[in-house]
Amino acid sequence: MNENISYFSLLFFLFTIVPIFFIMKNLKISLIKRSVTSIGRMIGQLILVGIYLQYIFKLNNSFVNILYILLMISFAVWTVSLEIPLKEIKLYLIIFLAITFPVIINFIFFNILLLKLKNIFNAMYLIPITGMILGNSMNGLIVALGDFIKNIKKNEDEYLFAIGLGANKKEAISPYIASSISLSLKPNLAMMANVGVVSLPGMMTGQILGGVLPINAIKYQIAITLGIFTSRFFSTYILMSLISKFYFDKYSILDERF
Structure with missing residues (x-):
């Protein structure tokens, strides 16, 4: 205790x-x-x-637990949307999809395949694990989206020059997407490279303080760290892909409302 x-x-x-x-x-x-x-x-x-x-x-009602997760996702979508001036339903849906899809995939792997829970919507596992993954994905989206929009605007001449030389939108925009995703992932990569040596992560520390054996806490920490990394990558990748698809006009110009 x-x-x-x-x-x-x-x-x-x-x-x-x-x-x-x-x-x-x-x-x-x-x-x-x-x-x-x-x-x-x-x-x-x-x-x-x-x-x-x-x-x-x-x-511990499954329906209530799911509603709470949807509330958490809604707040995450709202927080990400605060970083950009454009406010419309389509953008909210894009952010919602970018956040929700990786969370669902991690939920399946974590609660069903890894923990093999009898009740996969058990609040004790569903809410804390989803919260950690969701929070990190949200931070990643904020970093990536801000960097992407800033770089597109800052390097607009270079971007349009590539279009003018015959590059299609996907080819011209790929370096900016790659740069934004890389910036978003750097904190996670630095954390993973030094975890256990320089620092003990929050989930592992919390379990140890709660009386769990360190070796068991380590297994949980490895799983959640991998879940956070994959979720952060796919959420930023999905968001960048959807933004490039729906918010660039036929001339491959970013919507000026951004």
Whole structure:
């Protein structure tokens, strides 16, 4: 059984960030307000999650669990869409497909083939595992989409020159898609290359603190790390492919609304 953390101890630990704000102020780093807001949102959201997940885990109703996953995906789609000025149903559907398809594939492999659960919609496995995969995919999409749009606009002359020389849209756009996917994957690759030596990942650490044998925690960590990597790759690849298909006109020009 892991040791409980008192609310007073947690509040005291929160004060360790105060020196950071003084340093930010002296260095004129304009992130103090954003940091306070983000930390406040994080604490509030986690408290709410902690409260209602107790009821969801206790109820463990497959229909409710699926609805909760759809809610998580909806928030992820909304978060990714905030990074671009264009707001329309078609774009939301594209982001939804890019996020959902890899999550479903990982769900099949993880819950059915790997864990071989009797109830594949068991809340204790479905929600945390999907949450880790979904969160990383969302971050990957934000990085890739922002980089892709920025590079297309920045290098528009070079891109159009390639079109003018006879390259089709797929050939001309491929280097930008490859660059965006590479940028998105770099944090995961760096983490995988150093995991276990430089750091112990969150899932493994949580299980060890919960009393699970390290060797069993390692197996879970390997599986979830591979799931996160594949999901992040395919979600960014699908999004880039769909954006290039539906948001470039007949002259291979990116929609100016981006």
